[in-house]
Amino acid sequence: MKSMLVYRWPGRVPVLREGVFVIGVVTSAKRPQAREQLRSATRAALAAVLGVDADAINIDSTPGEAPRIQVAGDERTIGCSFTHDEGYALAAINLHGSVGVDMMDVQDIHDWDNVARDYLGPQVCAALRAAPASKQATEFARAWTRHEAWLKCQGRQLSEWQAGCEPSTGVALRGLPEGLVGHLAMAGAN
Template sequence: MAERLKAWAWPADRAPAQQRLAAGLPLVISLALPPLIQRDSARQQLRLALCELLCAALDCDATRLRLVSLPGRGVRALLPEREVFISISHETGLSVAALSLHHPIGIDVLRLADCTGWQDLAPLYLGVDDTERLLRAPEQQRALQFALAWTTLEAGLKCLGQPLLEASERDSAWPTTLQHHVVELDAAYVCSVSVKSTQLFQTQLGHFAGNGAE
């Protein structure tokens, strides 16, 4: 079973979020937004939150911080002394971001209410085996199981810097260094994080996940 990670709500959880990032621990933040907000506005608000978080946690001046979107590499925070790995995802009413000071990271969020057409998407993108597993699940659980599989797929591809392709056009197995985790969110959403892990990261993640129960 995938290890569960806590999402720290911004700005309510500002202090613990800053502490965890300052300590070098991987971090997930969530930003609740009005349901009808435009996507560009959601992006802007999340970027502002990220800038506030990074400046406070890493003790840097805002004029020295740049958030840039790099083709195939997602968002990066560029500082004179370091580069911070960031992945972001938006859904109706919610934006999320995953940050790591040490390893590439990917995140994806999906609203369960939007999973009504999963029967058409699953065979194309998840593949035959995963689709058969979904169909064997109790009917009331299938949308949730699809959302878990879909967000894991998207988060993994983001982490690896790869585009979304149909199952027949990509490798069937993930690299052994890629670790997948479920993010604890409101029951209306499903969210997954993928990280290129090392022994160092697993030690950090154990600390992070354990403290997430506060």
């Protein structure tokens, strides 16, 4: 899977792809309220997908651990991941395991090459330097969100680059608002 559509929520019931879907929520709330708004939307969207009552869905967000979802009467633990940018938030749900999602606003970052070297590694840094100058901000945002999504899926925190700890693939997100890029990572796909 090379790309995945983000379903705007509330809206059309998301279609599962390999047991995964991503919703996007427009929000004008401050971060704590936006977090709750996104979790409420996640419960509603998952309830619509599974055909259960939203009150049967619990999102456990234990500090230091990836969030996970429990559905009353269902033994499995469903993976979920969240990301926020000003005015927009995403939730990714994986019925079969862990998942990570990240997005960011494409912007010129003065020292992107230092950040890429320190956190994304020499291969990504070289690829970014080889990109046309007009595309470097977008390519950096793509590389960064792919990396962050992979870290979330692996349950890791951001740290400086280490050999063997870079994502091999990521699923690009389609349907994001203008200026945003994002990626999805899921267990078994990276």
